[in-house]
Structure formats: C-alpha cells, structure tokens
Amino acid sequence: MSQATAVIAPAKNAFPSPYEQPAPAGAEGWRDLYAYNLVFQENRREAEEAKFWFCDSQHWPTVTKPFETIGFEFAVGCLGQYNSRQLLIPTANGIEYRIHNGYVFMSPVAVDPADIEARVPQFMERAGHYFQNWESLLANWHTKLKATIDELESIEFTALPDAIALEDVLAGKGTGPATELLADYDRLIALAYRAWQYHFEFLNLGYVAYLDLFMFCKQVFPRIPDQAIATMVQGVDMELFRPDDELKNLAKIAVRDGLVPHFADTSDAAVLLAAIAADPAGGAWTQAWQGAQDPWFNFTTGNGFYAHDEYWRDVPETPLAFIKGYIERLQNGADIDRHVDELVAERDRITGEYAELLDGDALDTFRGKLGLARTVYPYVENHNFHIEHWTMGVFWRKARQLSAVLHAQGFWPRANDMFYLRRDEVREALFDYVNAWMVGAPAIGPDYWPDEVERRRGIVDALSTARPQPALNTPPAVITEPFTLMLWGITDDQIQNWLGKGDAPEGTLKGMAASPGIAEGPARVISSADQLSDVQDGEILVAPVTAPSWGPIFGKIRATVTDIGGMMSHAAIVCREYGMPAVTGTGTASTEIRTGQMLRVDGNSGTVTVLD
Known part of the structure; x- marks a missing residue:
C-alpha cells in the first residue's frame, strides 16, 4: 500500500483489530524486532481487543526502529508515573502503548470512579506545593537538567586500545577501558531515562492548570469557544522560539553588514563560514553565530524521537539555509518578526470582555485560575527545547558515536545501523566486543549482525510503505480523558470522521x-x-x-x-x-x-x- 493511499473504509462502526490486520508485503516477522511487551500477544487477544487504541502519529509519525522505542517507552512511561504515582491526578492515570506494524498506538488507562474522590486531597497537596513554589522548583529543574546534559556530553565512545595504558597499570587502577565502555553505555541510557523523568515533573501540571481554567470557563461561560480560552494564555515569551529568533537576528546582521553575497550557496557550511570569518565585516556575524550554537542550535528539524533527526549544531547547512530565506524576505521588504505585543493585546481584550461578565467570588476565582494558567503555560512548550531538542540531541549524537565504533569493528554495514537493534541487544553486542578484546579473540558479532541488520532494514522499509490506521478496535461511546482530548484532539466527532461517518460535505x-x-x-x-x-x-x-x-x-x-x-x-x-x-x-x-x-x-x- 502506498503512502498516498487512504486506508479507512467508509461508514464502519469500529476500526480493524490489530489481530486481523496483516503486515505490508515484505514486513513479515516484524514483531521479532521489538520487545515482547511492546506488541499485541496472541494469548492476550481478548483483553487487548477490549481496549480502544489510537495511533500517536503526532509524536511518532514514521516507523519506529527497534532502538528508537526508547523514546515512547521512556516518555509515555514517565507521563504515567506522574499522573498515577506522583501527582495522583484524580481523573487521569497513565497510557498503555504498543507497536503495531511499526507504529505507536496508545490507550489511556481509566481511573476507577471509586478512587477519584480519595485522590483529590492527595493531588491538591502534591500539585498545590508545585503551584505555590513554581518559580523556585522550576529553577531547580533547570539546574538538575543542565547537570544531566553536561554528564551526557562528558560521555565519549572510542575504540578499545591495543593495551591498557601503562600509567593505569602502574597506578594500580585495577580496571580497564572495557569496564568504562560498558558503564558509559549503561549511563547513556540511564541519563536519558532521568531526563524524561524531569520532562514530566512540570508538564502534566501545566496541562492540569490549563484544563482547570478551561473547565471553569465552560461552566461560567457556557457558550465560550475553545479558542477564546486558548487566547487568554497566548503571547508568552517562549524559549522554544529562541532558535528561530537567533536565525532572524543573524539574517539582519548579514543584511546590515553587507554579507548577503556569501549566502548565494549555503550547501557547504564550512566554506560559507570561513568566507564570512575572513570578511573584514564578518566579525559581528561570526560572534553571533558562535554564541547561538550552545544551547540554541541543539535544535532538530524533527521532534527528537528518531535517531535520524538532524540537529542544527551537527548539520549547520540547515540553519544557514533558513538564514538565507530570511535574508531574501528582508530584501523584499518583509517583516520577519513575531509581534508578541499584538498577541498580548488580543489576549487582554478577550480576557477583559469575559471578566466583565463576572463579579464577586466568581471573578476572583477566574482571575486566580487564569493567573496560574499563565504562570505554568510557558512550560508546556519550553520543555520541548530542553528535552526533545537539547537533551535528546546530545543523546543521539553519543549513540551515533557508539554505533560508528562498532561499525568500524565490523558489527554492521553502515555507521548508524545500531538503531536496528533493541537497546538490550546493543549491550549484548557491546559485551561481545568487550569480551573479544579482553580474551584476544575475534568477536562473534561481525559474523552475526550484518545479515540480521539487513533483514531488519528490509522489514522497516516494508513497514514504511503503508500508512497506519488512525485507531484500532471499537471506540468508546464518549471520549472523556482530558489529555486525549486536549493534546491529541481525539474527540467523538473526530472518531466519526475517521470511520467515514462524519457530516462534512x-x-x-x-x-x-x-x-x-x-x-x-x-x-x-x-x-x-x-x-x-x-x-x-x-x-x-x-x-x-x-x-x-x-x-x-x-x-x-x-x-x-x-x-x-x-x-x-x-x-x-x-x-x-x-x-x-x-x-x-x-x-x-x-x-x-x-x-x-x-x-x-x-x-x-x-x-x-x-x-x-
């Protein structure tokens, strides 16, 4: 089935069962690529078909290779931990996830109605502490995360030496670089897991505060559009926009200082950057370029969940091409700035109009909920830069470094082929390399992994030829889980559209x-x-x-x-x-x-x- 082929049959009451949907031709055996707990097991069919699963193509729009499952395993697992174990959100537990035909499907876990009331005071105490101490706790969050990123940066994967360094022997160190290589791999995975714990420490609270405002507005303003509520929190100074702002600034400097001719061809970053550095007028631009690299160019053109995502810091041709585009727009007289003041004015206008409809306690409550939502709302987007872009950019850079080391040892045909292995298999391959080095004999991996990687590459390529179903099994009568509604937009009307039963002309x-x-x-x-x-x-x-x-x-x-x-x-x-x-x-x-x-x-x- 081609990418352009629609996959939904019209006017059905349910989506296909994962147990009845075949894999694309050439992808037979795809389940073997993933851990047992990530695929639909035959002996669990009754339980799995009783659940409604939707495809999270918002975060995982393409086929996920075996190593890349670390993204949703860590992210969605930590999301669930903060809902159901740390914050005890009364109406939301975690989200189950499975891989089907290479794509990620999710099913929210309902809270037993009998448990909701008991969770309310626990949630209020836990969440209330964060809301009351938001700024200090968030400052601590930045410190913790930066330490994690620095530790990730400190990891270096290199080939094992011919012999242990003499100074280590004479110092009585007692261990060799093989020990450190294995420990660094374990540390790489553990640090990524730690970062995803931090990711959700504040994110769910950001959604909760907005949802609280949303539900209050729906109660006191029954006919208020959803967009009017969203407008009430817009116009914030988000760090997520800072990388783009850096590009605009560099474009303005290039125009101001007469550097535009250098941007005729941005296909070779080294040549372009050297030419600007050698230009007598290029000093300010070069300084601004270097200043933007860390952290703002730890920014990916993807979303941070895939090993093939390219980061501006690693592929400078990408931001240079964007700068060229901004230069062209400036020369054509275009306004390239994002006018936050206009957004703020509209925000204040909408907020003021609705506030005028309230008085007394209702007005005080509205102002309190709005103030909290505006305080926490920026994190809903800012975390993307710090985790998905910055942290994961370092993570993938180090993982590619390790893959290249083992590629050089003959473990797989191409430098980045490690990602066709699960993370537990990578450690097995790494131990194989380490053990062979220690005993002085050839490793087994070069005789095993190349053919297996090619087999898996073929399966992943075959899976990529078909678009996933938007959902699986029978949908519930009503979608009520708030995160599913607000983040993914999985509404009752949307499900009817997917089933071919929508009323759109x-x-x-x-x-x-x-x-x-x-x-x-x-x-x-x-x-x-x-x-x-x-x-x-x-x-x-x-x-x-x-x-x-x-x-x-x-x-x-x-x-x-x-x-x-x-x-x-x-x-x-x-x-x-x-x-x-x-x-x-x-x-x-x-x-x-x-x-x-x-x-x-x-x-x-x-x-x-x-x-x-």
Missing part, C-alpha cells in the same frame, strides 16, 4: 479549530522536514504533523493543516503564537489533499475546504 474536511483566522491559498503537502525547502510563499502547509523547529517557514505560509493534534498540541500552540490559522486533527488531510489544490482553511470553525 464533499470536499470539506473537519478537524479541531486550533488557531483562529481564515486563509486561502494553494496546498503544500509534506511529510517530513526534508521537504521544507519546497514550501513557497503564500502556500498552506498540510502535513501529518508539524514540528516546533519548522518555525522558519511560518513566515511564508498562510495557514496550517495537520492530521492529528488537539488544542494543546505543538502545532496548535505554535500557530496561535505566530497568529496563523490552523486546523488540526483532520485525520486524513495529508492523504486526501494534493499539492497545488486551492484550499480555504477556517481556523474559527475547524474546517478545510478544497476549492478546486
């Missing part, structure tokens, strides 16, 4: 009204960051999902349409902060719309209309 797609405004223009359908350079001025971006690092193209496009995502998804938040219409959670826009088709995107009603 022909030529119209329905989704989440994620960012207000109406725009018309030609569609540009892309599926990955590799296609960002294809985006032209005035187009409407249509994608399975967007990444925060796609900010540099937001000055070109008129609107955004995604397959998945709710009001608090990254795409929705970023579009609101850029003042751009967006419809998220359409389900199938990226497969039903073709590049070049004229669209009308109504971010007020959540509809996308194909005009031709």
